[in-house]
Amino acid sequence: MENRVVITGLGVCAPNGIGLEEFGNALENGKSGIRFYKELEELNFGCQIAGGPIIKNIDLNKYFTNIQLRGLEATGLIYGVISGKDAWDDAGLKIPEDDEPDWDNGVVFGTGMLGVDRFRNAIYAVDEGNVRRSGSTTVIQTMASGISAFLGGMLGCGNQVTTNSSACSTGTEALLMGYERVKSGKAKRMLVGSCSDSGPYIWGGFDAMRILPRNYNDKPELASRPMSVSAAGFVPGSGAGALVLESLDSALGRNAHIYAEVLGGSVNSGGHRGGGSMTAPNSKAVQHCITQAIENANISQNDIDVVNGHLTATTKDPVEIENWSIALRRKGMDFPYINSFKGMFGHCLAAAGSVECVGTVLQFKHQKIFGNINCEDIHPEILKTVDESRIPRKSMSHKPEIIAKASFGFGDVNACVIFKRYSKN
Template sequence: MRNRVVVTGMGVCAPNGVRLQEFAKALGNLESGINFQPQLQELNFSCQIAGKPNIESIQLNSYFTNVQLKGLNSNGLIYGVIAGRDAWTDAGLGAAEVKPDWDSGIIFGTGILGVDKFREAIYRVDEGNVRRLGSTSVVQTMASGISAYLGGMLGCGNQVTTNSSACTTGTEALLMGYERIQAGKATRMLVGSCSDSGPYVWGGFDAMRILPRNYNDNPELASRPMSASASGFVPGSGSGALVLESLESAKNRGAKIYGEVLGGHCNSGGQRGTGSMTAANNTAVVRCILEALKDAEVEPNQVDAINGHLTATSRDAQEIKNWSTALNRSGEDFPHINSFKGMIGHCLAAAGSIECVGALLQLKEQRIYGNVNCEDLHPEIKSMIADSKIPLKTRGHPVKILAKASFGFGDVNACVIFRTYPN
C-alpha cells in the first residue's frame, strides 16, 4: 500500500502577486506582473522588462530575525522564505519549539542563489577586505541556503535538502517530496523552489537572444505563449511553496486540502535525437507524460486540464504536439490548456513551483484561468486543437484531473498529476 499524498498548504511570491490570495486574484483577473526594469536599460540589455515580485510592502521582520536581516542580500532566498513560511502557516502548522520535528522535511530547490551577495563578496575579496564579508556570506550563496534557512526556522528534522534542475526544479522538488511521503519516510514535506532576480541572472539569456526585444514600451504584451507573434520568453523570478502531507495525517488533524498528488515522473532526453542543452527530446517528453499517467493510474482520456510549460518560444507548438501525441487527443477532444507565463514571465527555477500553486488553485476553485496575449494562436497549434480549449478568459469549469509539466535546460522533464479532493 502506498500512502496517499495531499496538499495542505501553499505560499507564493510571484511577479503578479505576493501571498496566496493576491496571486489567486491576479490569475483570475489576468493581471500581469511584467514591468519595465530601468536597471536593465542602464546596462544596455536588449530586453528591458521582467517579472519581479514586489515585496516593498512586506514586513521582512515577520519572516526573519534581526540577526538574519543584517547583511541579507539574496532576493531569491527572501522570496523562498516568504513562500515557504506562508505555506507552512497556511497548512496550520507551527515551528518545532524544543526538539526537531522528525516527521517533517524540506525539499526546496533553486537554480542559483544569492548572486548579488556573491558579487558583493567578490568585491570585498578583491579589495582585500575579506574580514568584512560578514558571517552570512556562505549561507546566502550556497545552493542549499534556502532549505537550510527554512529548516532552521521551522525545526524540521526529516530530510532537508535542495535540488536543482533548471526550469524543472520546482516540479521535480514536488515529486521528490511526494515520493518520500508515499514511501512512509516522512509525514509531511515542504516543497518548492525559488529564483533570484536581476541582471546577473537574466544577462545570459539576453546574450542568447531568446528574450523579446520589441516590447520594452509595452511590457504586459511581451510574454505570448502559444501566439503566432511570440518572440521569446520574458525573464521572471520568485518562489512557490507547497506543504505535502499524508492523507491520514491531514484527515487526523482536520487540515484543509487543496488537492491530491496522484503521481508523476521525471526523466531526461539525454540530449540525443531532438534533445539538446536548450531543447527537449520530444520522445522523452511524450514518455515522461505517459509514465506520469501510468504512475498516477490515470488514463489519457481522463485528463481534464493541462498547465503547460509553454514559454512563448518556438517550442510551444512542439509542446502541444507532444501533449497531443501522449494523450492521443486533438481538436475538441483535447483538454483545456493554459500557461501562466503570459502574466508572470518565465520564473526559471521557480517556474514549476509557482505554476503548481496556480494549478492547484484551479482545482480548489473549479475554474480554468485564462491565457493572455494569444489571441493570434500559432497556426500549428490551431491545426491541432480547438480554439475553445485555450480559454482567453477565466471560466468556471469542472476539473477533476489536471496534468502539470516542466521542461528544463539540460533536456530534463517532470510531469505531475493532480486530482481534486474529495474525488
C-alpha cells in the same frame, strides 16, 4: 502499504501577486506582473522588462529576525522563505518550541543560482584584499542548499532537508521528490518548492543568448505571449512557490484543509539525443515523461481535463502542444483545456515549476480554468492540433477533476505531475 498524498498548504511570492489571495485573483483576472526595469536599460540590455515580486510593502520581520536581515541580499532566499513560511502557516502547522526537531517533517526546496548579488559583492571584497568585508553570511546566502537549510531550521524539521536543481523543472521535480518520501512513509509531511533570484546578473545571460523579446520595452504587459504566432521569446522572471505535502491519514487526523491530491508523476531526461540539447527538449523524452506520469498516477489519458503546460512563448510552443497530443492520444475538440501562466509573469526560471504548481492547484479552489493572456493570435501550427475553444483567453467556470502540470528544463530534463480534486473515495 503506500500513503495517499495530499496538499494541505500553499504559499507564493510571484511577480503578479504575493500570497494566495492576491496571486489567485491575478491569475483569475489576467493581471500581469511584467514591468519595465530602468536598471536593465542603464545596463544596455536588449530586453529591458522582467517579472519580479514586489516586496517593498512586505513586513519582512514576519519572516526574519533583525539579525538575519542584516546584509541580506539573496532575493531568491527572501522569496523562498516568504512562500515556504506562508505555506506552513496555511497548512496550520506549528513550529517546535523545544530542542527536539520534528522527525516527521522535511523540506525539498530547489533553486538554480542563489544569492548572486551577495556573491558579486563578496568577490569584489576578496579581490580588493578585504576578505572580512565579504560578510559572515555570504556562505549561507550563496550556497544552493541555503534556502532548504534556512526553512528547515526555521520550521524545526528533523526529516530530510535538501535542495534540488534541474533548471526550469526544479520546482516540479522538488514536488515529486517530496511526494515519493511521503508516499513511502519516510515522512509525514514535506515542504516542497523552489525559488529564483532576480536581477541583471541572473537575467543577463539569457539576454546575451538573444532569446528574450526586445520589441516590448515600452509595452511590457504584452511581451510574454505563450502559444502566439507573434511570440518573440520568453520574458525572464523570478519568485518562489511552496506546497505542503502530507499523508492523507495525517491530514485527516488533524482535520486539515485539503486543496488537492497528488496522484503521481514522472521525471526523466532526453539525454541530448533525438534533437535534445542544453536548450531544446527531446520530444520523445517529453512524451515518455507525460505517459509515465499518467501510468504512475493510475489513470488514463482521457481522465485529464486540464493541462497547465510549460509553454514559454518561444518557437517551441507548437512542438510542446504536439507532444501533449501524442502522449495523450487526443486532439481537436477532444484535447483537454490548456493554459500557460507565463503570459502573466514570465518564465520564473528555477521557480517556474513551483509557482505554476501553486497556480494550477488554485484552480481547484477557484473552480476555474485560468485564462491565457496575449494569445489572441494563436499559432497556426497549434490550431492544427488543438481546437481554439480548448485555449481559453479568459478565465472560465469549470470544476476540474484531474490536472496535469509539466515543466521542461534547460539540459533536456522533464517533470510531470498529476493533481486530482480530493475526494474521500
